[in-house]
Amino acid sequence: MDYKCTLDNADSFLNQLKLHRDRKEKVAVLSDLGGWERAEGMIREIVHKAGADYLVLDNGSALDIAKIVAVNGVFKTDCSC
Structure with missing residues (x-):
C-alpha cells in the first residue's frame, strides 16, 4: 500500500521550515x-519581504515559501505525483 504524508492546503510549510532551521x-x-x-x-535564513516569506538556502537561493509543495517528503494535499 502506498502512503504519502501530507500537509493541509490551508497550512504553510513555514513552521516546519523554522523547525528544520533551528x-x-x-x-x-x-x-x-x-x-x-x-x-x-x-537553511541560512527565513525572511519576510514584499508581503511574502522566503526561504534562503546556504547556496544563496531564495524560494517563495507559498510556492513550496513538498518539504522532506511531506507534500501539500492537492499535490499529485
Whole structure:
C-alpha cells in the first residue's frame, strides 16, 4: 500500500521550515514554478519581504515559501505525483 504524508492546503510549510532551521537539518524541497523545481541544502535564513516569506538556502537561493509543495517528503494535499 502506498502512503504519502501530507500537509493541509490551508497550512504553510513555514513552521516546519523554522523547525528544520533551528535543528540545523538539511531540507529537500519541491517548488511549483510552472513546473516542479527541486532545491536542497541547509537553511541560512527565513525572511519576510514584499508581503511574502522566503526561504534562503546556504547556496544563496531564495524560494517563495507559498510556492513550496513538498518539504522532506511531506507534500501539500492537492499535490499529485
